[in-house]
Amino acid sequence: MYRDALREAIDEEMERDSSVFIIGEGIAERGGSYKVTEGLLDKYGANRVRDTPIAEAGMIGVGVGAAIAGARPIVEILYVDFAMLGMDMLVNQAAKFRLMTGGDGRVPFVMRTQGGTGGGVAAQHSQSLEALFYHIPGLQVVMPSVPADAKGLLKYALRQQDPVMFLEHKHLYMTKGMVPDGEHVIEFGKGDIKRPGKDVTIIAWSNMIPRALEAAAKLAEEGIDAEVLDPRTLVPLDKAMILTSVAKTNRVVIAQEAVRRGGVASDIASIIQAEAFYDLDAPIEIVAGLNIPVPFNLELEKASVPQVDDIVVAARRTLHAKSFALAAE
């Protein structure tokens, strides 16, 4: 399971490198709200596995300081929403330290947290905030969708020199998937084709990957062969893989759970239209959350973020646009 894959990654890296440590709320004895850190306290002791008070700004700041001083902190923030309390430390310290020191100062800091909707936890516990980190130069943004990626990317994160926002999804912790045996490390900036196809490229990440795959299966029934591309890391972004896919399919859907306005999907769309303008046979379709906070009511919660059918409809639209364009020629 996704959560086990994460635990394995932490465990292996703590084993390998004694400067790796983890702090967060209820992560020690209790093993974390999502059980990712279960057993680590017993294995590595209270020096390297520590509970904190409810002090997000403090624990992020302390993590950044420890990283500057040469340790390798993992700071677990319960919900990405709460990371807002530590934004100064992320934006003004972690992300800027390298530039401000002329290149010398590195910040091998990993913030693990989780976002997204799920089960009526309402507006302050349901956000997808990757776009905020994405916009800050110096922060790497990782959003694994499957257990194998979760493990490989987290292991890589813990060998990086620069800050990593490692964003999990509350829906994914219990999802299953194969995880390769042995040393399994995935470099940042390498996307993954989760399903090859030739008619339309669906770009998605995190919890949108299972939905995109379901959508692709439905589209296949209609004879539409969708390629599902998971960038896995948003910063750095595998532009080459995206452009190659677009050159093949000429049609793009980008699906994100985050709200539409100013999301990462917009940025990817802006890159594609700039660099593959003449490849596009239809407008890029963005399937995204509504521009409103997530409601408590479960039906409304569901309506506030993309579902499988939204992706299907958008993909279809990119193909109709083509027929329309052909007809008009």
Added chain:
Amino acid sequence: MYRDALREAIDEEMERDSSVFIIGEGIAERGGSYKVTEGLLDKYGANRVRDTPIAEAGMIGVGVGAAIAGARPIVEILYVDFAMLGMDMLVNQAAKFRLMTGGDGRVPFVMRTQGGTGGGVAAQHSQSLEALFYHIPGLQVVMPSVPADAKGLLKYALRQQDPVMFLEHKHLYMTKGMVPDGEHVIEFGKGDIKRPGKDVTIIAWSNMIPRALEAAAKLAEEGIDAEVLDPRTLVPLDKAMILTSVAKTNRVVIAQEAVRRGGVASDIASIIQAEAFYDLDAPIEIVAGLNIPVPFNLELEKASVPQVDDIVVAARRTLHAKSFALAAE
């Protein structure tokens, strides 16, 4: 001057509405770092014009609470960079309160601050962070480029029911411009054509407007007639005006001082490509800050954000793309 226009707006609204008050660091006796609040303490007294300690999270939070309780706070944050300390209050409280209360709770809160590069103040005092607010549903984002807009938009902000991020630019405070006499209020969501033209649409805001106008003047010398469109408010965005202009020019440059990755320009580009795909004769050009924090060294600082010539070159490119496309047909 821009700063006088801002002061006039605050003054008139404080006069009109006794629930308007202002808090910030050094804004009372000292009149603010940019002299925007000079004289207000004398006129309105220490009850409504208050200095605060260095407590950005606190003062934003207190402002939000006061707004919920029916007052009309203006919270001045010295640098937009420091607003990161108050992100939780902006993202999780101010922006969400209306939804979370089912529509009843309104937050007539105005945060005034300033961003952008200028004079070697380095990485933690030079950012353009509008994209972070832009992505949070519930926050309105205002970025005036000229004194008249500064005044009219700030007056409107102080009559709004929902939170406003009022983002000034440190380069603009001393710029001059006509300000209409009498009651001058500018509704949000209405862009302004700062220069009409027919060959290419340059969309810009804040400090990029003077540069876009200079670029347009240079382009005119080459016979290129650029339209300079200032949305003035990014949320709400005057999509209609943008699409009308694009339908006319078929070519777009978007200029922002913020870094390229995940900026507002990307989002505007994504909207244009989605809604005016068949109008575009060339890829939308985004002219933006480099994806790196702003350096102290003045030459490097300059190189890190768009200059007039960058806009000129981008505009030219959109026209060459056209000749290329025509030649290829």
Added chain:
Amino acid sequence: MSAQSSNGNAPSRELLEKLFRTAYKIRVFETEGIKLYRQGLIRGYFHPYLGQEGIATGVCAALKDGDYIASTHRGHGHCIAWGASINKMVAELLQKDTGYCRGYGGSMHIADIKAGNLGANGIVGAGTPLGVGAALASQIKGTDAVTVTFTTDGASNNGTFMESLNLAAIWNLAFVLVVENNQYAVSTKIEESTREVDLYKRGLAIGVESYQVDGNDSLAVYNMTKDAVEKCRRGEGPILIEAKTYRHMGHHVNDPGKYMPADRLAYYKERDPVDRARAALTEMSGIDQSEIDAIENEIRLEFEAAVEFSKASGEVTIAEFREFAAAY
């Protein structure tokens, strides 16, 4: 300031009955609410106020119309003590259009601005700056309103606590910060979060009058709050009150709370705030058991009726929601 009584007079029957009614109403709401949760009728988070009833009860009884409260993620008790409609509360938990937030907010976001309840909050500590802001608004408008923020031991280690209390202090705001020290943040013991578990000392360090009270004694809480509120109305705020208490169960409905030592729990259950409010009413007012029974029955019926009301209510439609989103 004495924890026993604010003026030396014996408390009135009216007051004692009010305290008991409120505490009992909270008890019923939480106990029955948990059942609804277990039936799957309530979703999302539900943090019961069981064991802490004395605090909201005592504090709110000392406030008046026009005052404000701001609350926590464990906010049902504050709402009820503030006089909220049980119908609208239950409806909110059941995601219904007739709820306080039309089902948009849920347990952690119930608010009633018009009545001066600035709302529960999903962000630990956030109620403090918001409450200070309401107090500031009152000062600027020149009203005599007092604002109470209920906050927690967990929140006391967060930066917002001292930062916003300090703002209240320099402006002498009519603000009372009630720190409900239930000695845990989820499973983390207070001793693991700070060396100084007497939280009122933090107020003293920045020149704020600060007190400690037994949070399970609603009358003591009432008396202390009454004094604090009067001082605030005279411009002598802010004041911090630390109320020691203990939860009767885990952090939220699904937390078995096994980390809570049985003897500690027993100690606090012996000092159950609802029982004590009942005892105070019985002993000091001479009310007889049948009257107590009637009160309890009335409250139970009110809750049952609220469940019926809520079940019969509709939900906001997706079309309405989309319209709201378009205007957001």
Added chain:
Amino acid sequence: MSAQSSNGNAPSRELLEKLFRTAYKIRVFETEGIKLYRQGLIRGYFHPYLGQEGIATGVCAALKDGDYIASTHRGHGHCIAWGASINKMVAELLQKDTGYCRGYGGSMHIADIKAGNLGANGIVGAGTPLGVGAALASQIKGTDAVTVTFTTDGASNNGTFMESLNLAAIWNLAFVLVVENNQYAVSTKIEESTREVDLYKRGLAIGVESYQVDGNDSLAVYNMTKDAVEKCRRGEGPILIEAKTYRHMGHHVNDPGKYMPADRLAYYKERDPVDRARAALTEMSGIDQSEIDAIENEIRLEFEAAVEFSKASGEVTIAEFREFAAAY
């Protein structure tokens, strides 16, 4: 902990000379730096440490190799006391490639990680969590390093102050928080920012050993820090030291500082930390005036040489910067 001496012995000539040298070096750096600023050679922000030299001087003399410091926006003094290269400091202020940050950082961002200087900071208060983090890293690695964060009266009203000090406390970190209370945040008097101007009390409120010292007496600062650092190395940290002081001029080079009352300023100038360090050296060590003159001359020449060095240095090219950006 006595403010006079840590062990009752008379201070050595070596120590006294070190204190004077450091204080004087800072004085020269700031005085001459201001001239360069006025000539337009230095741009951006420049917050002089004039008047506060006693603090950085005394504190850093009590630390050893392998320890860490984190500093403020007013950071030149800390750098110098930490033993920084004057060449690289001046070059940084002059935006040169040979500067500590190759001209990318400037006054507010000078750092030297390899030497354990975590850097100045443009965000008031940010050095505290960073310093606590360095102390945590040392504890995890099992070294005996101590981290000192220099912070300010202004920062003490910011949430980060208590929040991060509390983390240091629960983990017993080898961390010393030195609060330079110069009684102003830009033009705002400390009395306007808090009711309790004795800032060490905040540490006490969360169980942190806390002291106050005359920041203009570098020897007293040294002694107190020495004791604190020893305790920290024994696992008895963290410790807070409030050092009272006063600026000799406005907040930054361009601030005339008219709001500073002349008599207060005069009071502190009579207690000038550089003069006091010189007097202590002269009186306690029997050094003669010509030796003092030689030291002063040497320091002045070092600064002049640094200006020459810097002027002769080049700047990072735009091509290099673009390459850096591509890799960022």
